[in-house]
Amino acid sequence: MIDKSQIKDIVDEHLLQSDIFLVDVTVRPGNLIVVEIDSKDGVSIDECIKLSKEIESHFDRDVEDFELEVGSAGITSPFKIQKQYEKNIGNEVEVLTKDGKKLTGVLKDSNDSSFIVTISKMEKPEGAKRKIAVEEDLTFGYDEVKYTKYLIRFK
Numbered sequence: 716m717i718d719k720s721q722i723k724d725i726v727d728e729h730l731l732q733s734d735i736f737l738v739d740v741t742v743r744p745g746n747l748i749v750v751e752i753d754s755k756d757g758v759s760i761d762e763c764i765k766l767s768k769e770i771e772s773h774f775d776r777d778v779e780d781f782e783l784e785v786g787s788a789g790i791t792s793p794f795k796i797q798k799q800y801e802k803n804i805g806n807e808v809e810v811l812t813k814d815g816k817k818l819t820g821v822l823k824d825s826n827d828s829s830f831i832v833t834i835s836k837m838e839k840p841e842g843a844k845r846k847i848a849v850e851e852d853l854t855f856g857y858d859e860v861k862y863t864k865y866l867i868r869f870k
Contacts, residue, residue: 717746717781722770726750729769735762736798738788746781751788751795755802758787793862800825800863807866808832813859819866820853829856830863 719742726737735758738751752758752766767785774781794800800822808822810832820834831854837846855863 748783750785753788793864809866810863811861
């Protein structure tokens with residue numbers, strides 16, 4: 716079976732001089748290799764083809780056969796690494812916490828251990844007759860959420 720760390724090393728070396736970053740590498744039974752990449756500006760099909768050819772050049776199919784898929788992280792896929800959080804600062808996201816609470820808000824900030832989402836909620840100030848929209852920043856550790864993903868809205 717092809718080693719996942721070997722694929723990761725090849726990808727990291729290939730992407731070293733670009734703004735593209737590795738999101739995930741999986742090697743499934745039967746040597747099905749799936750490589751997900753991303754960048755702040757998106758990933759073109761040409762970049763996926765170049766990376767695919769680079770990976771293939773390091774292996775001999777006569778020695779060990781494999782199937783290779785190289786693609787960009789899907790727009791509706793949950794974030795897997797912190798760089799995806801950084802890329803989406805200022806965008807609306809959906810967060811599902813491990814205790815089952817689903818929130819939507821704008822991703823405000825991200826660091827090595829946590830991220831901040833600004834949510835809007837309706838509150839009735841003391842002495843007021845009507846509720847008003849109030850923004851609140853919520854901080855989450857990456858280990859506190861099941862997923863965070865980009866939220867697409869058609870208006």
